[in-house]
Amino acid sequence: MRITLERSNLLKSLNHVHRVVERRNTIPILSNILLRASDASLDMKATDLDLEVTESTPAMVEQAGATTVPAHLLYEIVRKLPDGSEVLLATSADGATMTVQSGRSKFSLQCLPETDFPDLTAGSFSHTFKMKATDLKMLIDRTQFAISTEETRYYLNGIFFHTIEAGGDLKLRAVATDGHRLARADLKAPSGSEGMPGIIVPRKTVGELQKLVDDPEAFVTVEVSDAKIRLSIGGIVMTSKLIDGTFPDYQRVIPTGNDKEMRVDCQSFTKAVDRVSTISSERGRAVKLSLSEGQLMLTVNNPDSGSATEEVAVGYEYDAMEIGFNAKYLLDITAQLSGDDAIFMLADAGSPTLVRDTAGDDALYVLMPMRV
Template sequence: MKATLERTDLLKSLTHVHRVVERRNTIPILSNVLIRADGGELRLKATDLDLEISETVPALVEAPGATTVPAHMLYEIVRKLPEGSQVVMETSSDQATLEIRAGRSRFALQMLPESDFPDLTAGDFSHSFEVAAADFRKLIDRTQFAISTEETRYYLNGIYFHTVESPNGARFRAVATDGHRLAQAEVAAPGGAVGMPGIIVPRKTVGEIQKLLDEPEANVAIELSETKIRLTTGPVVLTSKLIDGTFPDYGRVIPQGNDKELQVERAEFEKAVDRVSTISSERGRAVKLAMSEGRMVLTVNNPDSGSATEELVVDYDAEPIEIGFNSRYLLDIANQLTSETAIFRLADAGSPTLVQNSGADDTLYVLMPMRV
């Protein structure tokens, strides 16, 4: 194998691909990136057996072939090469090392045979559709923070994507919850998505997809089976296993009868929560919201360090109520809201609260209260 290509192209591709590779691997081949040179392009592929990313870059291929070399080592080498340099990759005559040359720099990396490299992409995909990268990114951005990190409830360790029927037509919806808060976002369902199986995309895959969707004008081709998802955007193809589990009936958690409505200036509220929570303990993080006509008082009490209060002017005319929340969860939700005014719909101190943007919107958040 012998190929020559631009360092910038190679680095961009390796940045996408090498992140999948775990730093510590008991299976040596999983530490490597597969490099295949053929027909005017170089294809790079890496996997951790649950997630696989491959990308093609243009190259001058003098001798086609394929091999595997340590992914993180190759990435560091290419990252440190001079900008604008041409990189030559060539297997040695004894097929033991991959030689990398750029300017006066020379490297030789130990190789493992291409035949040992696992392939995740086998199998049929029953559903396929295209969605705007900006829409898909929005669904992930608005819900990702609520993914559970509790490994015992593995079916919550990802985002649940599915389609639902609504008065406005079919919607493509993303939901994540950790049992303390729930995030839901939706966009108009793209053609081909209706009837797709509900899928749970794992947390690591969600993070990698987020990094790949950096061109909002682009489209993402999505293919689904019962066990896998494959995304194609430009020269990048990501294939991932799905979480094999049943996502809970989240509709039962979304409150329908919360009749106390509060409107507050979002940025002011976010800053006030951030300020008073400075006092809160790492373990507690509780902030009490006391609502009465036209005002909200935020209070934090920490027996070890002191207390803090702040008052905000709000639009509220229901009966007074006091309710406690985890301040970090409040900040996470406030950070995702996009309108100038945040709307809280409350029932009582022990029931979940609904938080939304003002105006017609396709995101909603549910927050469970804390005892304070």
């Protein structure tokens, strides 16, 4: 293999692909990235056996061929080469090494044969649909923070995507929960998604996808089966295994009888919670909300360091009540709200609270209270 390509093109593609590769691997080939040169392009592929990303970039191909080299090492080399430079990639006659050359810099990397590189065979997909990258990003952004990191409840370690009838329309819905909070976001179901199986997309795949869907002009082609999902954005193709488990019936934890409404300016509330939580212990991070007509008092008590209070004006016309929440969870939710006000629907100190956005009803959050 012998090819020349622009450093900027190579770096951009490597940036998308190399992140999939785990830093520590017991299988040496999984530390490598597959490079395959043919026609006028270089195809790259990386995998961790659960997630696979491929991307093509234009190249001047003098001699076609394929090899695998250490992913993070190649990325770091290309990253440190000067802007605007051209990069020559050439494998040795025996295929044991690959030269990376640019200007006066020359590196020689150890190769492993491309025949050893695993292929995450996709199989067939039952449903295919297209959607705006920004729509998919919205679903991810509004729910990702609530994904559980508890490995024992592996079926909560991702976002649950499914279609559902809501308000007479078919919606594509994303749900994530860790048992303490729940995030749910909807959008109009894209054509072709009707009847798709409910799928749980793993946390790592969600994180990688979030970095790829930031182009407001781009469209994503989504292909779904019971076991895998494949997403194509421009020249990038991401294939991932799905979490093999059953997502719990989240509808049961969404309260329907919460009749006390508190309306508060989102920015003022966020800043006030952030300020008083400065004093809270890292472990507990509990903030007490004391509500009375038109007024909210935020209180944090930490036996080790002291206490803090702050008053915030709110729209509230019900009996006085006190309820406690984890300050970090409150801030995670308010960070997702795009409207000027946040609406809290409360029942009592021991029941889950519903949080809505005044900007629309396409997102909904549930937060479990804490004892304070």
